[in-house]
Amino acid sequence: IFLPHSQNRDIFRAVIVEKCDDLAAHQFLNFDRRSAPVEVQAQAAALIHSAARKRANMRIELLPALTDNYMYLLIDVDSKEAAVVDPVEPIKVVEAVRKHGVKLTTILTTHHHWDHASGNEKMVKLMPGLKVYGGDDRVDAITKKVSHSHNFKLGSLNVKCLFTPCHTTGHICYYVTKENSTEPPAVFTGDTMFVAGCGKFFEGTAEQMYKALIEILGRLPPETRVYCGHEYTVSNLKFARHVEPNNEVIQKKLAWAKEKCSNGEPTIPSTLADEFTFNPFMRVKEKSVQDHVKQTDPIETMRSLRKEKDGFRVPKE
Template sequence: MINIKPIKAFDDNYIWLMTTNEGSIVIDPGECVNLIKIIEQKNIKLDAILITHHHYDHTGGIEELLIKYPYLNVYGPNNNIDSIKSRLIDGGLLNVIGIDFEIIEIPGHTLDHIAYFANINNSPILFCGDTLFAGGCGRVFEGTFDQMYESLMKLKKLPQNTRIYCGHEYTINNLKFAKEVEPDNIDLIKRYNDVLDLRKNNIPTLPSTLSIELKTNPFLRADKNNVQNIISKKFKTGINEKEIFSALRQWKDNF
């Protein structure tokens, strides 16, 4: 039994609560009011906290959780958050609640950003914080555009059926931008309409899958002719895929 449940936080964050037969973990608890309510109502045994990057909306709940559950393990990247007890690095393995997670360093949004990947009986999952979003990608705050591009290329190589659990409900806005980039992409138009229906009913648009991202997310499509053409027309740039990506990211920043 594996269950991965989104818990809403702030305006548009998702905290992920993952439960197996062996216990539960929480990914990126930016706050913990709703989380503690659920843990108590359902009598959940929380084993560990997993952190993707240092931003407050992903880490702000750690201290309060540790006060309530002092035995919790806190895993995360090498950063300035003192309450992270075990630091993880690229290529490392983390075994928790019976799951083997592979650590992938994905700098760009922040320099410390990591993702957690696990292939559970050919049903792979990825917790990727604010790097790959449904229909988009995170802003480049600390790293360079090249770093962010390389990080996304690492994620692009994962199995296509990987389910993507990211940190925010940004999908509608991301797909609005994607439609500006690729107005004739039929998969994208269909996805946009599906997502509008989900949000009308207040249903999360996540998890996504890598296969749908490959078809509809412009930030994974810098190798496609129609994306390259619109960028070179609009910005008179785009000799290589990194330049296409960075023009796309800057276009989205001002969208």
């Protein structure tokens, strides 16, 4: 690509390397600049603008809370507007907001249980004017009750509410996307889906959990990143191994998760594609899982798995 001054070429090189993916950068930097027509220069400028716009994306900060909970700070990089998911420890949230220099406008509550929603009242007092989303009148400080497929914006991010009752009757998962983004979408699943597991059926049925996991969450793009409410991965994978002892993916994932936890690192996020390979509650159509519980129907398999998991004693290793 022809640029009249060496300084401009250096700037151009730096911008290309910074803003474009490796393949695109090499393609442009290896181009015969002396013979490049004006149109190519214009295309290069457009690519830089497009790449910069696409890289501006969502940012998700994991905020550990209580014993094994996760809160999440969801940041729209474009506008610096942010939401917090299940802020059970408000002071930690406020510190994170200040650290990252963002404007917190929204609380996303997955369900009403105290370890997810009990910080809402204090958050609203600490930061007046916050919008509090939830799917249940029992959610503390709720200002906006949402239902399935309700959509709203967080800066330039799109947030879609997914109604997933079972763990509680008003459980909501939040699916977040950004137009023209190269990054995968994210879903905050609360206590509906965990890495390699699902929540207890406190207020629902196997039919409801099947719909939530397989027909709603399971139909999101496979690359979707899953941000769940608790760090239960190791114990969940031990149950998964019990269900499918010959599943090598489970064995490898368990070894990985043990190492992560021993280093004090989170095992979050997962992806939906991965969950279908090692999460028994996502694998209720698989013969190996059905054989374990002596069922042939996926919903009955879900029911039997949950009953067995509720009484499962996690082996110490």
